[in-house]
Amino acid sequence: MKKIAVVYRSKSGFTEKYAKWLNDSIGGDLLKGKETNIEDLLSYDVIIYGGGLYAGGINGLKLIKRNYERLRDKKLIVFGVGATPVRPEIYEEVKNRNLTKEQQDRVAFFLLRGGYDNNKLTFVDKILMQCMKIYLKSKKELNADERGMLNAYTHPVDFTDKKHIEPIINEVKKM
Numbered sequence: 001m002k003k004i005a006v007v008y009r010s011k012s013g014f015t016e017k018y019a020k021w022l023n024d025s026i027g028g029d030l031l032k033g034k035e036t037n038i039e040d041l042l043s044y045d046v047i048i049y050g051g052g053l054y055a056g057g058i059n060g061l062k063l064i065k066r067n068y069e070r071l072r073d074k075k076l077i078v079f080g081v082g083a084t085p086v087r088p089e090i091y092e093e094v095k096n097r098n099l100t101k102e103q104q105d106r107v108a109f110f111l112l113r114g115g116y117d118n119n120k121l122t123f124v125d126k127i128l129m130q131c132m133k134i135y136l137k138s139k140k141e142l143n144a145d146e147r148g149m150l151n152a153y154t155h156p157v158d159f160t161d162k163k164h165i166e167p168i169i170n171e172v173k174k175m
């Protein structure tokens with residue numbers, strides 16, 4: 001039996017929801033990224049790491065990247081959770097931003113759609129998003145994603161769906 005850890009960092013609960021669904025489906029140990037160190041991970045065969053997307057970066061992924069060499073014999077799965085719709089070009093962009101080419105050969109990468117809830121953000125994130133809002137409002141033309149983002153500032157949106165974790169479960173089953 002493979003020992004599986006599902007580790008996550010989540011600011012407003014979307015990644016946490018996916019991590020819990022995943023863990024319930026595959027029967028691993030659910031670990032909060034903030035409270036986890038590399039030593040905790042060494043006893044696992046499979047490590048699934050999930051984090052929310054913040055300016056294109058996956059929250060807390062440094063836990064895996066900084067210790068990548070020590071995790072060489074592990075099966076690694078990484079998933080990012082963002083507010084924007086998951087399209088092939090966005091998937092590639094986020095993957096290339098977060099993993100080197102060498103890491104991409106070894107790490108199974110997934111991008112899931114989360115949501116947006118301004119009420120659950122920290123003060124700093126609220127300020128950052130306020131700047132983004134001002135920028136978007138100053139634009140002459142907005143695409144559908146940008147219009148959706150502007151709308152989400154006042155109306156929280158949740159695109160999480162249990163079916164989005166199926167490819168990750170299939171990846172685990174393949175092992």
Ligand SMILES: Cc1cc2nc3c(=O)[nH]c(=O)nc-3n(C[C@H](O)[C@H](O)[C@H](O)COP(=O)(O)O)c2cc1C
Nearest residue numbers: 010011012013015052053055056082083084114115
């Ligand atoms: C400061 C900030 C930056 C963000 N940057 C991105 C981004 O680059 N791409 C994206 O798809 N979503 C972005 N989002 C939206 C979050 O990724 C989204 O709300 C996600 O579901 C958060 O997951 P979490 O609650 O598990 O942290 C951003 C949100 C904030 C507050």
